[in-house]
Amino acid sequence: MSWDDGKHAKVKKVQITYDDVIYSIQFTLDPDEYITALSAYGKTLSTQEVITALTFTTNKTTRGPYGKKTGFQISAPKATGKQIAGFLGTCGSVLNSIDVHYAPIPTGTGTGGTGNSRSGTGSGAQKLEAQGGTGGTAWDDGSDHNGVTMIYVRNGGQGVQYVKFEYVKAGQPKQGALHGGQGGRGSSQEIVINHPDEHLISVEGWYDSSNVILGIQFKTNQKTSEYIGYDFDGSGTKFTLQAQDKKIIGFHGFASNHLNSIGAYFIPLSSTTAPLTVPPKKLKAKGGAFGAVWDDGAHDNVRKIYIGHGQDSIAFVKFEYVDGSQVVVGDEHGKQTEKVEEFEVDEDDYIVYVEAFRETVTQETVKLDKFPT
Numbered sequence: 001m002s003w004d005d006g007k008h009a010k011v012k013k014v015q016i017t018y019d020d021v022i023y024s025i026q027f028t029l030d031p032d033e034y035i036t037a038l039s040a041y042g043k044t045l046s047t048q049e050v051i052t053a054l055t056f057t058t059n060k061t062t063r064g065p066y067g068k069k070t071g072f073q074i075s076a077p078k079a080t081g082k083q084i085a086g087f088l089g090t091c092g093s094v095l096n097s098i099d100v101h102y103a104p105i106p107t108g109t110g111t112g113g114t115g116n117s118r119s120g121t122g123s124g125a126q127k128l129e130a131q132g133g134t135g136g137t138a139w140d141d142g143s144d145h146n147g148v149t150m151i152y153v154r155n156g157g158q159g160v161q162y163v164k165f166e167y168v169k170a171g172q173p174k175q176g177a178l179h180g181g182q183g184g185r186g187s188s189q190e191i192v193i194n195h196p197d198e199h200l201i202s203v204e205g206w207y208d209s210s211n212v213i214l215g216i217q218f219k220t221n222q223k224t225s226e227y228i229g230y231d232f233d234g235s236g237t238k239f240t241l242q243a244q245d246k247k248i249i250g251f252h253g254f255a256s257n258h259l260n261s262i263g264a265y266f267i268p269l270s271s272t273t274a275p276l277t278v279p280p281k282k283l284k285a286k287g288g289a290f291g292a293v294w295d296d297g298a299h300d301n302v303r304k305i306y307i308g309h310g311q312d313s314i315a316f317v318k319f320e321y322v323d324g325s326q327v328v329v330g331d332e333h334g335k336q337t338e339k340v341e342e343f344e345v346d347e348d349d350y351i352v353y354v355e356a357f358r359e360t361v362t363q364e365t366v367k368l369d370k371f372p373t
Helices: none
Strands: 002-004 016-018 022-025 035-045 048-058 062-067 072-075 083-091 095-103 118-120 126-132 137-140 147-156 159-169 172-175 186-192 200-207 213-220 237-242 246-255 259-268 301-309 314-323 326-329 340-344 355-360 364-370
Touching: 035 062, 035 083, 035 095, 035 137, 126 200, 126 237, 126 246, 147 200, 147 213, 147 246, 159 213, 159 246, 159 259, 200 259, 213 259, 237 259
Parallel strands: none
Antiparallel strands: 002 083, 016 022, 035 048, 035 072, 048 062, 048 095, 083 095, 118 126, 126 259, 137 246, 147 159, 147 186, 159 172, 200 213, 200 237, 200 246, 246 259, 301 314, 301 340, 314 326, 355 364
């Protein structure tokens, strides 16, 4: 029985049931994810041809293989630069064949391309469009990371074969997918970035009419890698991905069996400089000239105030302070009385000045205190 779902704006969900053969399919794509390629295996079982395994490549990852990769490969990922927007095929009790409908890649998903254009993303990151040759399948690691922590690059005789990145997101490591191919002879290199003290600030590379990136170099705030692949010989096109006062937190681009192009996401650099500590300014005590000297010292904030009332004046004061997460209880200054007022300063509040009145009785005493916040 033939079936054809037609062409749509985007594939949202795929369902799969399988053992040795594919019965049905199911998985859900992220809102900004789309399928770029399909790989299928089939074999002749009894009197019919059946699909034994399916692998879906999206702009973010590879899903599968689902089933067992036995028999012959009947389709493979294609460097179309488009998305798969629908499926068709034949089936009975099992899936006998499958094919696809292609459509333009949906806009607003950060698919990359060539040129020097810049755009914003939903995460607030600045996107620099992919630089390099044409062709390949779109990939996108996303722009919701805090930084890049590891870079894997493999180069061969025809240029950069693949790149792969590791990120940190909300304090947790996140593995990116491999972009490119692994076949043939080549050499692999790894670049460690010691996040958060070290961050990636630029990527430099070049390509020629082969539409493959031939050499690539990564620069952090602490080091610059060697040119991986071929050094620039002046015959191709050189490019740089860099944004002033920003760091790279994600990559996107196009790849086939080699890396065709690469773009990046940037966010502003977080300040790593410790804030300047302003020393406290000591104001001279105001009031009478009698009594013993006392000094509670300087603290981060005042948290609580106790005021004891005497017959004609303020008999004593006592303060509680905050230093970081610690509460510091000050001494009592004056003579404890039965009538004590206290008030607490909220965590997001602070005292801005103290107002007091004094008069001479037998000695100069403070009559009234006010502590506006």
